[in-house]
Amino acid sequence: MDGLKAKVWRKSHSLKSVEMLEVGEAKLREYVESKGLTFDEQIRLLKSGGDIYSFLDDYVSYLDSQSLKPKTIKDYVYWAKKILRHYGVQIKNEELRERVSLPKVQRPLDSGLDAAQVRRILLNCKNERLRLLLMLCKDTLARPIELLGLQVKHFNFDSIPKSVTIPAYLAKNDMERETFFTDETFEFLRGYMLKHNIHGKEDFIFLGKEVNPKDELQFQSQLYKAEAAMEKAWRELMRSPALADLNERIELRGKAPRYKIHIYSFRKFGFTKVADTLGEIAAHALAGHEAYMITYYRKTREERAADYLKVAPKLMVLTQPLSIDEVKRQAGLEAIRRLAESFGIDPARIRIEREGMGVDEEISAIQAEIKRFISQALRLRENSAVDDCQYESRIVSEADLESYLNAGWEFQAQINNGKYIVRRPKNA
Numbered sequence: 441m442d443g444l445k446a447k448v449w450r451k452s453h454s455l456k457s458v459e460m461l462e463v464g465e466a467k468l469r470e471y472v473e474s475k476g477l478t479f480d481e482q483i484r485l486l487k488s489g490g491d492i493y494s495f496l497d498d499y500v501s502y503l504d505s506q507s508l509k510p511k512t513i514k515d516y517v518y519w520a521k522k523i524l525r526h527y528g529v530q531i532k533n534e535e536l537r538e539r540v541s542l543p544k545v546q547r548p549l550d551s552g553l554d555a556a557q558v559r560r561i562l563l564n565c566k567n568e569r570l571r572l573l574l575m576l577c578k579d580t581l582a583r584p585i586e587l588l589g590l591q592v593k594h595f596n597f598d599s600i601p602k603s604v605t606i607p608a609y610l611a612k613n614d615m616e617r618e619t620f621f622t623d624e625t626f627e628f629l630r631g632y633m634l635k636h637n638i639h640g641k642e643d644f645i646f647l648g649k650e651v652n653p654k655d656e657l658q659f660q661s662q663l664y665k666a667e668a669a670m671e672k673a674w675r676e677l678m679r680s681p682a683l684a685d686l687n688e689r690i691e692l693r694g695k696a697p698r699y700k701i702h703i704y705s706f707r708k709f710g711f712t713k714v715a716d717t718l719g720e721i722a723a724h725a726l727a728g729h730e731a732y733m734i735t736y737y738r739k740t741r742e743e744r745a746a747d748y749l750k751v752a753p754k755l756m757v758l759t760q761p762l763s764i765d766e767v768k769r770q771a772g773l774e775a776i777r778r779l780a781e782s783f784g785i786d787p788a789r790i791r792i793e794r795e796g797m798g799v800d801e802e803i804s805a806i807q808a809e810i811k812r813f814i815s816q817a818l819r820l821r822e823n824s825a826v827d828d829c830q831y832e833s834r835i836v837s838e839a840d841l842e843s844y845l846n847a848g849w850e851f852q853a854q855i856n857n858g859k860y861i862v863r864r865p866k867n868a
Contacts, residue, residue, distance in 0.1 A: 441465060444526040453609075455660035464519025471502050486529045493539040496520065496531075500542060510543040517542065551700040553709045557686065559757040564682045569646060570673045572625075572632050576604075577706040579621035579755050581714065581727040584703055586610045588666045589659070592633075593641040598788065600774035601748050602626045606728065613730045617737070620726075620748040624759040674703050710755055717751040746771065769799045780806050783813050816853060831863040 448457050472482045486492050499520060503513045517540070521531055553561075558578065565571040576587050582604075589610045596603045601620045608616045621629075633639065644651055651662045678687040678701070690698045707727070715723035725736030736744075749771065777787040790805050791797065797805065833852065836844055841860050845851060849862040 441523075441526075444522065448522075453656065455657060456664060460515070461519055461522070464516055465523055467503075467516050468499070468520050468523060471499050474502070483524075483527045483529065486524065487527075492524070492529055492531055493535060496536065497540045500540060504543060510545045514542055514545065551688070551705070552712065553701065553705050555709075555754075555757045557701075558706065558709055561677070561683060561686070562758060564680060565677055567673045567677065568632055568635075570670055570677065572628060573646070573670055574703070574706045575625040575628060576621060577703065578710045578757075579625050580604060580606075580619040581707055581710050581723065582606055582619060583612060583707065583728070584670060585663065585667050586612065586728070588646045588670070589663050590645050591641065591653070592638060592643050592645065595629075597626065597630075598777070599745065600770045601745060601752055603745075611728055613728055613733075615728070615730060615733060617725075617728055617733060618741070618744075620745065620752075622752045622756050624756045627759075671703065713754045714751050717754060718747050722747060745774075769803075773799050773803055776803055776806050776810075780810055783810060785809050785813060830865060832866050833861060833863040835859050835861055 445458055445461060448454075448461050469479050472479050475482075477485075482495075486495060496517065500513060500517060503516055508516075521536075525531055562571055562574060565574065573584055573587060576582065577584060580587070586606050590604065590606075594605045594607065596605075601622065602625075603618050603620045605616060605618045608614050611617065629645075633645070638645060642653070643649060644653075646666055647659075647662050651659055653659055677683065678699070686701050688700045690700055711723050711727055714726060721732050721736050724732035739747075780787050780790075785806070787802075787806060790809060791802065794801070794805055834844070834849070837859060841851075841862070844862045849864045852861040852863050854860050
């Protein structure tokens with residue numbers, strides 16, 4: 441079996457897939473032993489002419505008698521086929537479909553959430569990690585497992601709207617994608633990061649600082665533990681008296697309970713809002729559905745960001761959504777920030793120096809900085825003809841400025857990228 445495990449790992453690089461193979465092997469051995477045979481004896485019988493399809497059909501009956509969900513039974517049969525083929529048993533898929541009867545997978549209709557219910561659940565959630573996860577699920581349409589492994593470096597807090605990149609190794613379809621989130625989620629995320637001292641680019645948002653992202657097995661192990669912890673916290677939240685009316689079970693075959701409202705309901709809430717506003721192609725693409733991503737992600741980033749700004753007010757359930765005018769002002773601020781960067785001006789420096797500015801104040805401050813830069817450039821250009829004849833000029837860093845001045849160079853101007861222009865007569 442070690443060889444098969446290595447193949448499964450090599451293809452998927454998924455610890456969960458390897459674990460599912462191990463679970464599938466244990467269940468298959470359990471069934472064989474219930475017949476009074478060893479596993480090796482059963483393999484020899486099947487390879488020497490035993491009816492593999494009758495064997496698998498009986499295996500399905502054995503699983504069904506244990507009150508397992510149809511989807512679980514289907515998964516066990518999938519891994520049984522892989523294991524038996526690994527040991528040299530011939531199985532033809534067409535004959536398998538004809539002779540092995542699998543129970544139909546039930547597709548229950550769960551309940552959609554409205555904004556008031558989303559707000560109730562979030563306000564009653566005392567677990568900060570779970571609340572942040574739910575808010576990101578709602579805004580980004582990402583799956584919980586895609587969010588739990590994110591690091592600070594995956595977030596862009598300077599863009600409008602704020603964005604996050606789901607890396608390929610976390611995405612279910614192995615395709616990297618960028619999605620967005622609302623200002624109310626950003627404010628909660630910022631407070632969460634400050635409280636938990638999360639600031640380095642390599643720091644994880646949910647997993648803690650002891651995880652080594654380069655150790656793939658350890659990383660995936662911690663990722664699945666975090667997923668299980670969030671599922672447990674979710675069920676505890678929904679069992680609270682304040683949310684008892686929302687904690688309704690669905691009647692299905694199988695031992696495991698299923699509920700009308702679950703963690704994925706937050707993702708579905710966001711999906712519905714995006715689909716209603718931008719159309720289903722955009723919603724499926726942001727949710728990471730491959731066929732739709734190929735179409736929607738042909739749009740430029742600016743076009744996708746503008747799309748998201750249209751739906752963002754409908755995703756915000758805890759704060760007053762932005763008006764249309766405010767959305768336009770935010771878009772204008774983002775445009776002038778990009779313009780400033782093209783001149784070598786750092787908009788982040790302006791925000792830090794003038795903390796507490798509103799949108800209009802920041803736009804005015806950046807405009808003033810750009811005007812100063814252009815005026816300075818014009819003055820330098822006017823003097824350039826004389827300077828070229830009489831002076832030798834250099835651009836130096838702040839660290840080197842003092843040594844140049846001590847050596848007889850003359851300070852001429854400061855430019856916006858933290859550099860300085862110094863000069864001295866050519867005959868010096």
